[in-house]
Amino acid sequence: MGEIIFHIVLIGVLVVFLNASYGISTEGAIDPVGPAAFPQFLLYLAILLALISLFRAIKKWRGERKTSDTASIINLPVVGMLVSLLVFLLLIDYLGFIFASMILLFSLFYLLGQKNWFKITIQSIILPLAFAFLFGNVLSVPLPRGFGMIEILSYYVY
Amino acid sequence: MDVQFLAEGFQTIIQPANLILIFAGMLIGVLFGSLPGISSSMGIVLMLPFTYYMGVLPSIILLVALYAGGAYGGSITAILFNTPGTPESVATTFDGYPMTKQGKAGRALGLAISASAFGGVFAAIIMLLLAPPLSKIALHIQSAEYFALALLGLMVIASIGSKSPLKAGISGILGILLAMIGLDPIMGAERFTFDSIYLVNGVEFIPIMIGAFALAEVFNQVIEKTESANNHKDTKVSMETIKIIQMLKYKWVLLKSAVLGTLIGILPGTGGSIASIVSYGEVMRSSKNKKKFGEGAEEGVIAPETSNNAAAGGAIIPTLVLGIPGSPTTAVILAALVLQGLQPGPQLMSAQPLLLYCIFFSMLIASITVLIGGRIGVKAFAATLKLPYYILGPFIVILSIIGSYAVSNDMFQVYIMVIFGVIGFFMKKFNFSPAAMILGLVLGLMMEENFRRHLLVTSGDFLSFFTRPISLIIILIAVAALFLPMLPKKKKQKVSSLPNQDENDYGEKKVVSK
Numbered sequence: 001m002g003e004i005i006f007h008i009v010l011i012g013v014l015v016v017f018l019n020a021s022y023g024i025s026t027e028g029a030i031d032p033v034g035p036a037a038f039p040q041f042l043l044y045l046a047i048l049l050a051l052i053s054l055f056r057a058i059k060k061w062r063g064e065r066k067t068s069d070t071a072s073i074i075n076l077p078v079v080g081m082l083v084s085l086l087v088f089l090l091l092i093d094y095l096g097f098i099f100a101s102m103i104l105l106f107s108l109f110y111l112l113g114q115k116n117w118f119k120i121t122i123q124s125i126i127l128p129l130a131f132a133f134l135f136g137n138v139l140s141v142p143l144p145r146g147f148g149m150i151e152i153l154s155y156y157v158y
Numbered sequence: 159m160d161v162q163f164l165a166e167g168f169q170t171i172i173q174p175a176n177l178i179l180i181f182a183g184m185l186i187g188v189l190f191g192s193l194p195g196i197s198s199s200m201g202i203v204l205m206l207p208f209t210y211y212m213g214v215l216p217s218i219i220l221l222v223a224l225y226a227g228g229a230y231g232g233s234i235t236a237i238l239f240n241t242p243g244t245p246e247s248v249a250t251t252f253d254g255y256p257m258t259k260q261g262k263a264g265r266a267l268g269l270a271i272s273a274s275a276f277g278g279v280f281a282a283i284i285m286l287l288l289a290p291p292l293s294k295i296a297l298h299i300q301s302a303e304y305f306a307l308a309l310l311g312l313m314v315i316a317s318i319g320s321k322s323p324l325k326a327g328i329s330g331i332l333g334i335l336l337a338m339i340g341l342d343p344i345m346g347a348e349r350f351t352f353d354s355i356y357l358v359n360g361v362e363f364i365p366i367m368i369g370a371f372a373l374a375e376v377f378n379q380v381i382e383k384t385e386s387a388n389n390h391k392d393t394k395v396s397m398e399t400i401k402i403i404q405m406l407k408y409k410w411v412l413l414k415s416a417v418l419g420t421l422i423g424i425l426p427g428t429g430g431s432i433a434s435i436v437s438y439g440e441v442m443r444s445s446k447n448k449k450k451f452g453e454g455a456e457e458g459v460i461a462p463e464t465s466n467n468a469a470a471g472g473a474i475i476p477t478l479v480l481g482i483p484g485s486p487t488t489a490v491i492l493a494a495l496v497l498q499g500l501q502p503g504p505q506l507m508s509a510q511p512l513l514l515y516c517i518f519f520s521m522l523i524a525s526i527t528v529l530i531g532g533r534i535g536v537k538a539f540a541a542t543l544k545l546p547y548y549i550l551g552p553f554i555v556i557l558s559i560i561g562s563y564a565v566s567n568d569m570f571q572v573y574i575m576v577i578f579g580v581i582g583f584f585m586k587k588f589n590f591s592p593a594a595m596i597l598g599l600v601l602g603l604m605m606e607e608n609f610r611r612h613l614l615v616t617s618g619d620f621l622s623f624f625t626r627p628i629s630l631i632i633i634l635i636a637v638a639a640l641f642l643p644m645l646p647k648k649k650k651q652k653v654s655s656l657p658n659q660d661e662n663d664y665g666e667k668k669v670v671s672k
Contacts (some may be wrong), residue, residue, distance in 0.1 A: 004589050011508075020352065028345065030347055031610045031613055032614070032617070033613055035347040042338075073275065073381075088559075104556075107553040112380060112552065113548040127553075132661070141207070141210070141211075141560065
């Protein structure tokens with residue numbers, strides 16, 4: 001079923017792109033094809049191929065249903081990882097790289113199967129500091145610093 | 159070949175800092191290659207953030223050495239644990255693991271490392287000899303041929319590099335469409351920007367590559383619980399030294415595999431995984447004693463290992479000469495060149511004449527030092543396999559975040575990376591091809607630009623793509639590549655009795671049927 005949903009989402013995205021392709025300005029095009037025709041051709045081709053693939057996926061799903069094969073596509077740790085990443089992306093502007101990464105790593109270590117809380121805590125603190133030091137100082141990457149007190153603290157590391 | 163640049167390249171390479179980079183790159187490559195779940199593409203992608211602030215030559219020297227090391231690294235786990243560390247080493251499991259079961263793991267590793275070094279050196283020399291004359295020819299190649307070459311690259315990966323040609327085709331088109339986001343290359347019209355200022359300049363390759371290759375793989379590993387990394391307790395292995403005289407026994411196998419590997423590597427869109435399987439099949443086909451293959455034949459280790467290393471070198475040729483990546487991994491190297499401000503294409507060699515020679519020496523030295531480094535490191539590499547995924551996974555995630563952020567010091571790139579991590583995960587899950595998407599992304603704009611420019615010059619004469627001899631030949635090869643897999647199955651079985659492998663798919667271990 002997952003494969004069918006993926007195909008439907010894919011076709012949906014392609015249709016959105018196809019719709020957008022009709023808004024491309026072709027005024028004053030100097031070449032015979034123009035800026036819209038090439039992507040439009042590809043979009044129609046991709047939609048056609050995706051429909052064939054969807055048809056095959058439905059056929060396969062019907063066959064699988066008979067044999068009741070229900071292999072899991074996604075599991076709790078992956079959902080947890082995604083949620084952690086989203087939280088990280090939401091917090092990084094406020095907490096800066098170091099603190100947001102600590103939260104992210106803490107959850108990732110746990111979700112991926114680390115059981116020792118002491119190790120999880122120590123690794124989650126040391127790794128972001130080490131990465132921030134390496135990339136912030138040695139490789140001069142201006143990692144996000146966060147706001148207020150957190151921003152001031154970050155200057156002690158990079 | 160320019161002797162002056164050769165000497166200058168050598169002088170550049172033997173600077174201590176560059177030698178350290180080669181050695182470090184080789185070791186990291188072997189390490190990443192040996193860790194199941196980290197392919198060469200992912201290894202290079204993960205190392206990219208470290209190269210952003212290096213100069214052009216040091217960063218390329220590091221990445222090329224890593225690429226050469228990665229091609230060998232995969233064989234360690236393939237031989238010891240029947241788990242190919244990279245897709246390129248799938249064929250090595252066929253005879254490498256049976257050798258281990260017979261107590262000949264040390265010999266298999268020794269053969270693999272010697273064969274890898276030979277393949278790497280062979281391809282580096284071919285690259286040095288072929289690239290300069292080819293680049294002169296490439297300067298005469300025009301839009302029609304460029305379009306045809308880009309088409310060939312996509313057709314090849316769609317047809318032979320994937321489990322499902324249909325899905326690989328869709329993936330390739332998706333990549334081209336992603337490349338269309340931003341301003342069009344001829345008249346600068348905005349396309350698919352959805353009124354976002356972030357998309358006006360198009361999408362960056364690197365965050366998409368990091369997402370599709372690295373983050374997606376972490377999701378995949380978590381799902382499949384491939385904790386092979388911490389299941390290998392028995393790592394007491396020492397490598398057997400193979401003398402040159404012993405390798406001479408296999409001179410024809412070495413030569414044949416090196417030539418095949420280099421040629422397949424040169425072909426746009428193909429890579430080491432296809433080369434190693436084809437070479438294995440060819441050596442088995444031409445062997446007098448076919449029955450020993452799959453039972454621990456030494457040729458069965460030598461052929462794929464020579465070939466996948468040779469393919470790594472071969473794939474650099476079209477990347478440098480034409481700006482068309484020979485494999486998904488060289489697509490990442492190409493993106494690194496772009497990031498360094500270089501313009502890939504036939505002008506690259508004249509604009510950066512030293513680049514080729516530095517890449518040559520980097521590959522040469524990395525291939526030779528693999529002999530030393532691999533021998534010293536085999537115990538250490540085998541020990542790293544105990545590294546649990548709950549350490550490795552978060553490490554990759556943080557490196558992926560920093561790697562995509564540092565492209566333009568912008569969190570938007572991290573969003574893109576995460577989105578493509580999820581997309582890449584589902585693509586792989588449902589047998590689409592993230593590698594084809596990446597090739598489409600890298601080739602897409604060039605393909606469209608050349609297609610339209612050619613039509614502009616010829617006033618819309620579509621037939622002119624077929625009236626130019628080189629363009630026609632390349633298009634015919636592309637069409638043949640597309641329809642080859644559709645040949646009747648019986649015929650296909652005669653050509654190869656080996657399993658088809660996705661460039662990025664090494665989850666399933668295949669056994670050659672007897």
